[in-house]
Amino acid sequence: MHKLAAVRAGISIGWRTIATAFSFAAFGLGGLLLRVLVFPMLHVLVWRRETRIACARFIIRWSFRLYIGLMRFLGVLRYDLRGLDKLQRGGLLILANHPTLIDTIFLMAYVKQADCIVKSDLWNNAFTGGPVRAAGYINNTGGAELVDACLASLARGNNLIIFPEGTRTPYSGEVVLKRGAANIAVRGRRDVTPVLIRCLPRTLGKGEPWWRVPARRAHFEIAVEDDLAIDEFTGGGASDVMAARTLTTHLQHYFSGKQEQHA
DSSP states (O other): OHHHHHHHHHHHHHHHHHHHHHHHHHHHHHHHHIIIIIHHHHHHHOOSHHHHHHHHHHHHHHHHHHHHHHHHHHTSEEEEEEOGGGGSSSSOEEEEOOOSTTHHHHHHHHOTTEEEEEOHHHHTOTTTHHHHHHHTOEETTOSHHHHHHHHHHHHTTOEEEEOTTSSOOOTTOOOOOOSHHHHHHHHHTOOEEEEEEEEESOOSOTTOOTTOOOSSOEEEEEEEOOOBOTHHHHOTTOOHHHHHHHHHHHHHHHHHHHHHHTO
């Protein structure tokens, strides 16, 4: 019986390794096709920039939905989503923790009118550059200009997705936030919509190669939590700098505490 269980486990890991490789290849090919075929055609057919960006984001959202469905069909992962009804609004500042490589894909797949901050190197990537540029996402090269661009996006009714850690959570699980997201919330007087992402067993974490698949299929839990009112941090005559610092500390304890509750 033990030998049979070991054989089954080996077959499962082998299959999920192949399926994961296929999924990554499909992602790259899909991004290339969007860049070479879909978005150039969209540029020709839709002249108005705002409409073109909205169409590009719609295409990306449903492409990510299909991609997640592919990974689920192949047995790479399974997932539970909670509180999606809270995302049926506009102008949300969505802040999430970042345990895995594909957190962005999950959120972009289920958030309408989604905007996000994209690393500058993705703008020139052969696979991601086309979709990123067509969708008009925010380039992270700016300093103060970056905050202004984020506030302008929220003012247009977009739902802005930010990972305040700035990178994936280290394997230790310690959540350390940068202050940029809090600056946006404070300056724009925007409530925060927190999203808690958990993945067990851990996979696709920071510094972890894609081919090191876990012993069993990864299970993602994505929960949209209740809004955090910004007035609780900006009231009492606190300066924007102090309010942003207090909010960052609160969010760090918030995400760390939520993770420990579900550990």
